[in-house]
Amino acid sequence: MIRLTDVSRVYTVGGQELRALDHINLTIQTGEYVSIMGPSGSGKSTLLNMLGCLDRPSSGTYELDGQQVGNLSESELAKVRRYRIGFVFQSFHLIKRLPALENIALPLILDGVPHDQARDRARAALDSVGLLKREHHRPNQMSGGEQQRIAIARAIIMDPSHLLADEPTGNLDTKSGTGIVDLLEDLNKRGKTLIVVTHDPEMGKRAKRAVRMVDGRFASDSAQGGA
Amino acid sequence: MRARAVFRFSIQALSGHGLRTGLSLIGIAIGVLAVVVLTAIGEGARRYVIAEFATMGNNVLIVVPGKVETTGGMPGMGGTENDLTLEDTLSIQRSLPSIRHIAPIATGTERVSFGSLSRDIAVIGTTSEFFPLRQLEMAYGQFLPVEDLDRGSQVCVIGSKVQAELFANQPAVGQVIRLGAYRFRVIGVLAKHGKSLGLDIDDVVIIPAVTCLKMFNKTSLFRIMISMDQSAEIEWLKPQVLNLLIDRHDGVEDVTLITQDAMMTTFTSILAMLTAVLVGIAAISLTVAGIGIMNVMLVTVSERTQEVGLLKALGATGKQVLMLFLSEAIVISLAGGLSGLMIGYGLLALFMRLVPGFDVSPPTWAAITAVLVSVLVGGIFGVMPARKAARLDPIDSLAGGQR
Numbered sequence: 001m002i003r004l005t006d007v008s009r010v011y012t013v014g015g016q017e018l019r020a021l022d023h024i025n026l027t028i029q030t031g032e033y034v035s036i037m038g039p040s041g042s043g044k045s046t047l048l049n050m051l052g053c054l055d056r057p058s059s060g061t062y063e064l065d066g067q068q069v070g071n072l073s074e075s076e077l078a079k080v081r082r083y084r085i086g087f088v089f090q091s092f093h094l095i096k097r098l099p100a101l102e103n104i105a106l107p108l109i110l111d112g113v114p115h116d117q118a119r120d121r122a123r124a125a126l127d128s129v130g131l132l133k134r135e136h137h138r139p140n141q142m143s144g145g146e147q148q149r150i151a152i153a154r155a156i157i158m159d160p161s162h163l164l165a166d167e168p169t170g171n172l173d174t175k176s177g178t179g180i181v182d183l184l185e186d187l188n189k190r191g192k193t194l195i196v197v198t199h200d201p202e203m204g205k206r207a208k209r210a211v212r213m214v215d216g217r218f219a220s221d222s223a224q225g226g227a
Numbered sequence: 228m229r230a231r232a233v234f235r236f237s238i239q240a241l242s243g244h245g246l247r248t249g250l251s252l253i254g255i256a257i258g259v260l261a262v263v264v265l266t267a268i269g270e271g272a273r274r275y276v277i278a279e280f281a282t283m284g285n286n287v288l289i290v291v292p293g294k295v296e297t298t299g300g301m302p303g304m305g306g307t308e309n310d311l312t313l314e315d316t317l318s319i320q321r322s323l324p325s326i327r328h329i330a331p332i333a334t335g336t337e338r339v340s341f342g343s344l345s346r347d348i349a350v351i352g353t354t355s356e357f358f359p360l361r362q363l364e365m366a367y368g369q370f371l372p373v374e375d376l377d378r379g380s381q382v383c384v385i386g387s388k389v390q391a392e393l394f395a396n397q398p399a400v401g402q403v404i405r406l407g408a409y410r411f412r413v414i415g416v417l418a419k420h421g422k423s424l425g426l427d428i429d430d431v432v433i434i435p436a437v438t439c440l441k442m443f444n445k446t447s448l449f450r451i452m453i454s455m456d457q458s459a460e461i462e463w464l465k466p467q468v469l470n471l472l473i474d475r476h477d478g479v480e481d482v483t484l485i486t487q488d489a490m491m492t493t494f495t496s497i498l499a500m501l502t503a504v505l506v507g508i509a510a511i512s513l514t515v516a517g518i519g520i521m522n523v524m525l526v527t528v529s530e531r532t533q534e535v536g537l538l539k540a541l542g543a544t545g546k547q548v549l550m551l552f553l554s555e556a557i558v559i560s561l562a563g564g565l566s567g568l569m570i571g572y573g574l575l576a577l578f579m580r581l582v583p584g585f586d587v588s589p590p591t592w593a594a595i596t597a598v599l600v601s602v603l604v605g606g607i608f609g610v611m612p613a614r615k616a617a618r619l620d621p622i623d624s625l626a627g628g629q630r
């Protein structure tokens with residue numbers, strides 16, 4: 001469960017204060033499917049990074065699964081990201097020199113899982129995104145949609161409870177974008193909290209809950225039918 | 228994260244930049260190469276010299292004509308140098324009866340011939356005392372006879388190699404050989420002895436000292452060798468001999484006295500100085516190499532900013548990021564160290580093949596230290612770039628450092 005209480009994120013640029021998040025209150029239950037939309041610069045990515053523990057609130061408190069995250073040390077935060085958060089990025093962020101399987105295995109390797117075991121688990125994850133044949137392919141030998149699938153396999157390899165995706169279809173054509181959304185929703189159905197930042201209204205509509213941001217605040221937060 | 232995984236990750240990262248990695252490890256390789264080759268040669272020289280002077284014996288004093296200036300006085304101001312003569316030898320022998328053996332040594336090179344065979348050979352002129360002094364042994368016949376110093380008979384003793392070359396399997400004793408224009412009767416053949424004090428005893432002809440001086444038209448001896456019963460007596464003997472010779476040479480100190488002790492001390496201090504210079508060279512070259520590695524790693528870190536952001540998003544701690552980049556620097560320097568070592572061993576093996584008899588295998592400690600130090604260099608100079616990576620903000624770096 002996610003609970004933000006009165007969270008602000010303030011950037012100081014050239015002596016000017018900029019409130020990227022402005023006194024936000026937000027609660028997301030485990031297993032929810034939330035979309036975040038809003039104009040460029042409204043603070044969507046800032047919010048998502050905050051939720052993913054890549055950033056800390058300037059003020060206010062963030063509670064993740066009952067734990068106060070705001071005052072954890074750097075390495076404790078890293079562990080939180082490792083075990084509880086899976087990130088999916090717009091630009092995939094795969095390591096170009098490593099084949100698909102090793103990209104997926106990376107979180108396991110960082111966690112000290114032995115090489116062979118990590119590969120087996122990565123292979124299973126690769127299978128679950130339907131790309132077992134691409135095991136030895138490097139990122140530049142795959143299409144954007146395939147690369148994003150690899151990235152999703154990597155995001156779920158540690159079996160985190162939260163999946164955070166920042167414009168996951170932003171670099172993809174409609175068809176492969178739809179495939180990615182299907183895959184993410186499938187993971188949500190199996191119990192993972194799914195939070196998606198998107199500019200695509202169609203995609204935004206598919207979530208069961210839609211949050212709209214403007215100038216670092218929530219303009220609306222509504223339950224909806226979903227897909 | 229496991230050490231093996233860190234290593235693997237580093238190798239994968241480096242192999243994508245073969246040329247850059249290769250160039251940055253050259254510095255380390257050269258540093259290690261220099262250390263390995265130079266210490267090997269130093270060690271070889273040390274072993275050689277020790278072996279040479281070990282045969283001299285620590286109860287032996289050698290008198291050499293001429294003053295080896297070690298005090299930095301003005302050369303040429305001490306008057307003319309006198310010859311070291313047979314009379315000097317005689318005088319020392321008479322005034323210092325506790326001397327065990329004393330042998331004058333004169334040298335020259337002359338053409339030796341027997342029958343139709345002939346070649347150039349080193350000739351030593353000395354006395355019967357030379358035999359016990361150098362602890363020689365006879366294969367056949369006898370050594371130079373005991374006779375007055377100024378009486379030079381036309382007899383000679385030959386080394387085992389000379390015997391083999393001139394006489395093959397025939398007995399040499401009793402035969403007459405020619406040395407230049409003179410004829411000498413062979414009275415003995417030395418047993419195989421080998422090299423000592425820079426002279427191959429197997430490849431000489433030994434004749435009486437007076438005869439030798441006359442033959443080569445020389446007035447000065449090459450050396451006088453003196454031995455005592457006890458090595459402890461050498462220190463006492465030194466000033467006695469020196470004062471006596473100064474007296475005889477009109478108050479001019481124009482001889483140098485050599486003892487095994489003094490030689491070893493001098494040589495050890497020269498070697499220590501060489502070692503210090505070597506350490507200096509190594510330190511400079513490894514520092515330069517280290518800066519090169521640091522530079523390459525800084526470039527690497529800035530190129531891979533996004534990767535660092537990703538690693539952090541995936542749950543890598545700052546410490547892990549530090550380790551990953553530090554390990555890369557260490558892998559570069561280790562690879563450099565090992566290639567330097569391999570090339571060094573290769574060159575030395577080649578050298579030993581070309582110059583047999585001069586053993587220049589590098590000391591193990593030097594090889595191990597060189598590699599350890601190279602690893603250390605990578606570790607030290609890799610810290611700064613690795614820390615820079617570890618401290619990167621994950622959000623900024625994921626964005627490619629654009630903000």
Ligand SMILES: Nc1ncnc2c1ncn2[C@@H]1O[C@H](COP(=O)(O)OP(=O)(O)OP(=O)(O)O)[C@@H](O)[C@H]1O
Nearest residue numbers: 011013018020039040041042043044045046047630
């Ligand atoms: N590191 C930073 N330093 C200064 N200002 C920042 C920084 N990061 C974000 N901001 C500012 O905070 C605001 C919110 O940025 P954010 O990236 O969250 O917007 P966004 O809603 O994700 O926009 P987009 O849809 O274009 O991705 C923007 O005005 C941005 O300029």
Ligand SMILES: [Mg+2]
Nearest residue numbers: 044045046166
């Ligand atoms: Mg954004």
